[in-house]
Amino acid sequence: xxxVTQMEGxxxxxxxxxxxxxxxxxxxxxxxxxxxxxxxxxxxxxxxxATKADDKGxxxxxxxxxxxxxxxxxxxKGSVQVSDSxxxxxxxxPSYDKVIFGPGTSLSVIP
Amino acid sequence: xxxxxxxxxxxxxxxGTSLTxxxxxxxxxxxxxxxxxxxxxxxxxxxxANQGSEATYExxxxxxxxxxxxxxxxxxxxxxxxxxxEDSSIYLCSVVGLAGVNEQFFGPGTRLTVL
Numbered sequence: 001x002x003x004v005t006q007m008e009g010x011x012x013x014x015x016x017x018x019x020x021x022x023x024x025x026x027x028x029x030x031x032x033x034x035x036x037x038x039x040x041x042x043x044x045x046x047x048x049x050a051t052k053a054d055d056k057g058x059x060x061x062x063x064x065x066x067x068x069x070x071x072x073x074x075x076x077k078g079s080v081q082v083s084d085s086x087x088x089x090x091x092x093x094p095s096y097d098k099v100i101f102g103p104g105t106s107l108s109v110i111p
Numbered sequence: 112x113x114x115x116x117x118x119x120x121x122x123x124x125x126x127g128t129s130l131t132x133x134x135x136x137x138x139x140x141x142x143x144x145x146x147x148x149x150x151x152x153x154x155x156x157x158x159x160a161n162q163g164s165e166a167t168y169e170x171x172x173x174x175x176x177x178x179x180x181x182x183x184x185x186x187x188x189x190x191x192x193x194x195x196x197e198d199s200s201i202y203l204c205s206v207v208g209l210a211g212v213n214e215q216f217f218g219p220g221t222r223l224t225v226l
Contacts, residue, residue, distance in 0.1 A: 043219040044203065089153060098144050099205070099215050101154045
């Protein structure tokens with residue numbers, strides 16, 4: 001069945017460091033891909049999305065490109081801030097179906 | 112975007128009791144889902160709430176434990192029955208709006224603690 005794999009955390013970075021969180025997926029057809037973020041004590045928020053191959057989703061300095069050839073959707077940010085500390089979930093959604101989540105990657109950014 | 116509210120936002124319950132969680136959306140939606148997030152874990156889909164018919168449950172979840180209702184296009188309930196401490200989780204309602212099939216929105220969640 002469809003599934004999402006993410007790099008294991010926790011990830012700890014210094015402020016202004018470069019961030020990459022790897023995400024790969026298994027799916028039939030052409031799913032939409034998402035990154036969700038969950039800040040401490042808060043609900044789930046959509047960070048960015050891409051709906052077809054080679055699309056780049058971006059928001060708040062984060063980017064991810066839908067790579068069908070490598071079935072990947074890696075999350076990147078050039079310079080992280082303390083306020084980016086959160087849990088990040090990669091997810092996919094097959095057409096007209098429910099979202100399937102990866103296990104999540106916890107990020108801590110230290111000053 | 113759809114605005115989703117859930118009641119209660121949190122609760123502490125005794126073992127063996129049941130709790131019903133409500134999900135209200137401010138606009139009509141095509142699909143409604145219920146997810147569970149156990150402590151420190153990812154989100155797992157419990158079921159798809161179908162209007163006017165029985166919910167569709169994922170593997171490992173059964174109707175007797177998690178009865179679901181969806182009487183119309185904007186409202187659904189999830190009941191956690193005969194609770195045990197293992198049911199302590201955040202329960203989230205999620206919807207797909209009429210406007211965009213690629214947009215799935217999540218409610219704020221209900222944080223349940225079972226003693």
